[in-house]
Amino acid sequence: MQLNSRILRRNFLLFSVCLVLSASTLAQEGAKHHVRYGLFEIPTFGGPNSVFNVGSPIALNRGTVVGAANTAAPDPTCFDQALCFVQHGWKWRRGKLIDLGVLPGGFSSYTNGLNTKGLVVGQSEDGESDPLTGAPRFVATVWDHGRIENLGTLGGGFSIAIWPSNLGFVMGAAENGIPDTSGFVGFDGVSQIRGFGWRDGQMFDLGTLGGTGAFPAAMNDLEAIVGISPTSSIAGPFGVPPANPFLWKNGKMQDLGTLGGSWGGANAISSRKEFVVGASSLAAQPYGCATSYFSGPGCRAFLWRNGHMYNLGTLGGSYSAAEQVNNAGEVSGFSGTNSQSFHSFFWKRGRMIDLGTVANDNFSRSEGINDKGQVVGQSWLFDGVDTTASHAFLWEQGGQMMDLNELILNSTDLYLIEAAFITDRGWIIAYGLTPNGDLHAAILVPENDLDEFGLGTELSTSGGNGMQQKTQVPPTPAMLQPLDSQWRRGFGLHRLDVARKHRTRYR
Numbered sequence: 001m002q003l004n005s006r007i008l009r010r011n012f013l014l015f016s017v018c019l020v021l022s023a024s025t026l027a028q029e030g031a032k033h034h035v036r037y038g039l040f041e042i043p044t045f046g047g048p049n050s051v052f053n054v055g056s057p058i059a060l061n062r063g064t065v066v067g068a069a070n071t072a073a074p075d076p077t078c079f080d081q082a083l084c085f086v087q088h089g090w091k092w093r094r095g096k097l098i099d100l101g102v103l104p105g106g107f108s109s110y111t112n113g114l115n116t117k118g119l120v121v122g123q124s125e126d127g128e129s130d131p132l133t134g135a136p137r138f139v140a141t142v143w144d145h146g147r148i149e150n151l152g153t154l155g156g157g158f159s160i161a162i163w164p165s166n167l168g169f170v171m172g173a174a175e176n177g178i179p180d181t182s183g184f185v186g187f188d189g190v191s192q193i194r195g196f197g198w199r200d201g202q203m204f205d206l207g208t209l210g211g212t213g214a215f216p217a218a219m220n221d222l223e224a225i226v227g228i229s230p231t232s233s234i235a236g237p238f239g240v241p242p243a244n245p246f247l248w249k250n251g252k253m254q255d256l257g258t259l260g261g262s263w264g265g266a267n268a269i270s271s272r273k274e275f276v277v278g279a280s281s282l283a284a285q286p287y288g289c290a291t292s293y294f295s296g297p298g299c300r301a302f303l304w305r306n307g308h309m310y311n312l313g314t315l316g317g318s319y320s321a322a323e324q325v326n327n328a329g330e331v332s333g334f335s336g337t338n339s340q341s342f343h344s345f346f347w348k349r350g351r352m353i354d355l356g357t358v359a360n361d362n363f364s365r366s367e368g369i370n371d372k373g374q375v376v377g378q379s380w381l382f383d384g385v386d387t388t389a390s391h392a393f394l395w396e397q398g399g400q401m402m403d404l405n406e407l408i409l410n411s412t413d414l415y416l417i418e419a420a421f422i423t424d425r426g427w428i429i430a431y432g433l434t435p436n437g438d439l440h441a442a443i444l445v446p447e448n449d450l451d452e453f454g455l456g457t458e459l460s461t462s463g464g465n466g467m468q469q470k471t472q473v474p475p476t477p478a479m480l481q482p483l484d485s486q487w488r489r490g491f492g493l494h495r496l497d498v499a500r501k502h503r504t505r506y507r
Helices: 002-032 456-461 477-488 492-501
Strands: 037-041 046-051 064-074 085-093 096-101 109-114 119-129 136-144 147-152 159-164 170-179 191-199 202-205 215-219 225-230 243-249 252-255 260-269 276-282 299-305 308-311 316-325 331-337 342-348 351-356 363-369 375-382 387-395 415-422 428-433 439-446
Touching: 037 456, 046 085, 064 119, 064 439, 085 119, 096 109, 109 136, 119 147, 136 170, 147 159, 147 170, 159 215, 170 215, 191 215, 191 225, 225 276, 243 276, 260 316, 299 331, 299 342, 316 342, 316 363, 331 351, 342 375, 342 387, 351 363, 387 428, 387 477
Parallel strands: 046 439, 085 109, 109 159, 136 159, 215 260, 243 260, 299 316, 342 363, 363 415, 387 415
Antiparallel strands: 037 439, 046 064, 064 085, 064 109, 085 096, 109 119, 119 136, 119 159, 136 147, 159 170, 170 191, 191 202, 215 225, 225 243, 225 260, 243 252, 260 276, 276 299, 276 316, 299 308, 316 331, 331 342, 331 363, 342 351, 363 375, 375 387, 375 415, 415 428, 428 439
8 A cells, every 4th residue: 555655646646747747848849839920121202211100090990000200301391390201191002002192382291190090190380380489390191091181270380190999080289379378288389288089170189187188098989088188377496387187078078187287198098997097296296297307206096986996006116107008907017116216017906017118128108909908009228318228019918028039920021129019810011121220110010910901911921931040130229319308208208399309209
């Protein structure tokens, strides 16, 4: 009997070891067979860069995406302030790039979003000037199956259309032409800025929370809009008035409150529910979120639902901000850490998970999340002066952050440095650098979708068949440094400031 027990124990140990080895082998096989992507590089119209708007909900519907690309012609108005080349809005659909053109009299245009019916919105120059500053203006624009329409402004010089609903409702931001001294001002740095709604040819003001302005950040499928609005017209610390996040729906703007502080705003809303996320200051540091990149002490990521705002905490640092939320109430964002850097986080059911970084990087931020809980974003190495490495990343629950460059199946020389959006099917929109340092947009399509969407042939004819050796070379620090300030500058709640001072992303 004793012998049998020993035999049983030995057999059990051997069986356990086999299980462990099998599990390890399966894990390794799973890693080897992770979903790979066909990469479609978005070309230009003869100039250096092709881009999309990171600061807005990224448009990717039924295999279609929108953005803008440079031509080779110099732009006398310098619409694209980074390079001063003329740029035109584009629509990419299943491997085909379409130039959307500009309004009569204008040189350049930019697109921000589209709906499932093919309506594209953005902004275009129209040949007119801002009445307050005399600068060449751009105005909210709609492209509707070959027709281009100027939506106008609320009386001022500038406006942008940010997002359209599937029923043709358009939301955006417009100046009203009234000079403002509160610090919450529009694209020209002088006029009041307001959120607008547009339907059936009519633009209307969304209102404010008591101050002189409002700026919308996102809209969901139910035409509920979130953003930031001042609660006073008097400038406070940092040269801005107190401001709160808002939720606008059915003609009314609701103040969502704060976590005790005097400054906060909403960044995103789930597509089919009213999960709202953003950042809010705490009572002890009432303007903590009103600093660059939400890096002020006392700035906290929040989740709002059904009248309640929840503090999501931090990863050990003194600040955090929520960037996106899915229909399950799962949140992605970034947070300060104990190491004086910040990392991407994934929040679910009261727990904030540190997503870490890629390789030897020390910073990361998430930019997109889908209903499967997949997160995409950017990881980079900052040495205290310059960014010396950058990687687009994908993170999935239960796994580690992965460099998307390692998941590309076709031959490409585009090195992915930033991923901004991921659909529920797993399509990803990203940025990459060419060998000469040009910035190009890219669409990443899961390999199982290539044939279903008729893209398998397009991928083969564009130079990739899944068997070729990749020719990617990581960008040098000198190539990354011109983009460095864009990565580290404010975004989200600071989109208005970004739009005004760094028009590249909004133009």
